[in-house]
Amino acid sequence: MSSKDGDTRVVILEAARRLVTEPGRRSVSMAEIASAAGVSRQAVYLHFETRTQLLVALVRHVDEVHGFAALLRKCERASDGRAVLAEFIGAWAGYVARITDVARAMRAAGATDEDAALAWRDRMGGFTRVCAGFVARLEAEGALADDWSASDAADFLATLLSIGNWQELIEERGWSRPRYVRAMRRSVEQSLLDPVQSKTLETAARRRS
Amino acid sequence: MSSKDGDTRVVILEAARRLVTEPGRRSVSMAEIASAAGVSRQAVYLHFETRTQLLVALVRHVDEVHGFAALLRKCERASDGRAVLAEFIGAWAGYVARITDVARAMRAAGATDEDAALAWRDRMGGFTRVCAGFVARLEAEGALADDWSASDAADFLATLLSIGNWQELIEERGWSRPRYVRAMRRSVEQSLLDPVQSKTLETAARRRS
DNA sequence: CCTCAGGTTGACACCATGTCAAGCAAGGAC
């Protein structure tokens, strides 16, 4: 819309996002994306080598627009690891709601395309690192239940909070977001955090109030 | 190989299973299945209307061969709900290992094919019912943590034990089966079961030994 | 005025699913 205008590339990505987000859609072809972007099919190939690479770019694009990094930074300002985690679960539930369609498309592509699968795995690796960060902080504060190794706890946390589980609970089983957040917080609290310290903190909180 | 031999249908299903189970495979075409079954591509269509229906039949076939029902019945003979669940998690880990490839193929098909998605959802519904059974028993025995509704607990349990999570932990993150079983048992124990009763039972067990 | 980057058009190769029609081979009924 301005000067050099749309950077066709972005126009295409936005069109793709719009299509992918359309309810009830089961797959999006390059031709559809092109036409939705008001551009020829070939133009899409001028900007993205393959469908998979377009999807990868789309994921990055959506992340940039919605700012996962900022969300994360905000959560990490909470008082302690336990609070960070609770905060994050709430924010994450909202975040996933915005990226779920793109994630589904990416995962679908991964079913047949090796590269797409790689890209997806890569992303999941990033998420695991985030979770590992949470766990490290918990551990440093002595809040990690002692029957978990840090590595196991990070893997488990990442799996529990995975987009797949979000989709399963919210999209398939129709859970509301608060219901999801409550269940996840509870489960994480009870299975990952040190029960002794939890008790102490609870008591302290009760006394304070 | 003999007289009336293989009921071509079964030969095809076995070939499909073999292919799908092949390591590193990313998708299986009708042509491949046909040739692996030593039969023409059209013959496959004489037995299965569509690729999706073949996959559905394959899932049923595999279930029959490996007997999920029997496994379940065996677990349910355990002394109480808590034990049933622990038992089941162990058996389930082994069972999923045998069906994971077929499940993956089915899920992949669901990404583009509405019917396949339906069939998959149907199956998951069955699994949820099984989990609801466990939860009902726990509840009847007063072993369900009181901050869970039965319905939430069943959904959550089914999600936690979902094939997706199994694949995530064991295939993607390289967990061993015992590691998976330990983590799942622990998590279920701590986030679903009534902590008061748990404590009591533990103490009793310790006293007994 | 020329060039060139970015886009268009239209054709094509390739591969998958699913359909169709004609033919073939063996076994049972008569």
Add this chain to the structure above:
DNA sequence: GTCCTTGCTTGACATGGTGTCAACCTGAGG
């Protein structure tokens, strides 16, 4: 032996997707 049916084969075809190619067009900047 003939006929019919059943189960399979062969080969062609429609459709729809991805990805490639070549030729052409057009507007902005040197």
